[in-house]
Amino acid sequence: MTKLTMTAMNVGPLGGAKNLLVAFAPGNVETPTTSAIVEHPKHGIVLWDTGVNDAVADPERADDYWGSGLPAAFGAERLKREDIVDAQLKKLGISLGDVRYVVYSHLHLDHAGGMSYFPDAVHVVQRDEVRYAMWPDAWTRPMYCQNDFRDIRKLNFLEIDGDFDLFGDGSLKLVKAPGHSPGQQVLVVDLPNRGRICLAADTGHQRDGFENMVPMPWDWSISAMSMTRMRMKQLERSGVPLFFCHDMDDFSKLPQSGQFWD
Numbered sequence: 001m002t003k004l005t006m007t008a009m010n011v012g013p014l015g016g017a018k019n020l021l022v023a024f025a026p027g028n029v030e031t032p033t034t035s036a037i038v039e040h041p042k043h044g045i046v047l048w049d050t051g052v053n054d055a056v057a058d059p060e061r062a063d064d065y066w067g068s069g070l071p072a073a074f075g076a077e078r079l080k081r082e083d084i085v086d087a088q089l090k091k092l093g094i095s096l097g098d099v100r101y102v103v104y105s106h107l108h109l110d111h112a113g114g115m116s117y118f119p120d121a122v123h124v125v126q127r128d129e130v131r132y133a134m135w136p137d138a139w140t141r142p143m144y145c146q147n148d149f150r151d152i153r154k155l156n157f158l159e160i161d162g163d164f165d166l167f168g169d170g171s172l173k174l175v176k177a178p179g180h181s182p183g184q185q186v187l188v189v190d191l192p193n194r195g196r197i198c199l200a201a202d203t204g205h206q207r208d209g210f211e212n213m214v215p216m217p218w219d220w221s222i223s224a225m226s227m228t229r230m231r232m233k234q235l236e237r238s239g240v241p242l243f244f245c246h247d248m249d250d251f252s253k254l255p256q257s258g259q260f261w262d
């Protein structure tokens, strides 16, 4: 492979009341959990977010793993074992040991669930996020599943603080985007043919919530989220399309099921 490519996966089909994602919104919504594989010509395979742990796809273990009632609230009955990131990578012919870097938007239970599948990778996270995840405030505590972190002290972590050009070549730029969590970050991928796109994580949970600046009930700081959303809107205005992790329309526009963007 001589040039950078990327593809996306839905590593956690979830769903339920829309007001869990956009405060006071009526109705229900089906949501993907977007993860991406970027293959860098020099540095190999980079995984963006790891989705939900396999225990949550098992009705016998889900409540124990996430906490009582959470799997039902987020519609985890939709999850099948083959949706989990390790199974999806294998289906694409990628063995877990081939993943050189795992980059986390943040460490909530639908983003860090696969952490323990990659013992040999470099795990890239904002310093504020990993510190906060170990002792979150009470109201965000259910979103940080301590079972996801069982191997965290054995893993090779690259902590960063602020915006960061991962390989120093402009191909993968991390932009700190606090609000939903203290150390959330988004990823700007510079594709050689298509140009720049932004994997915008949970800076918006649904397009309409983002456009109207409506918070999500578990946002860590609504004030920080508002400032982040202003920056994200300017990024989009500048011609860089945003793809939110849990918006089905956004996910449907990304390459998937063996398709790639370059």
Ligand SMILES: [Zn+2]
Binding pocket: 108, 110, 111, 202, 245, 246
């Ligand atoms: Zn999320």
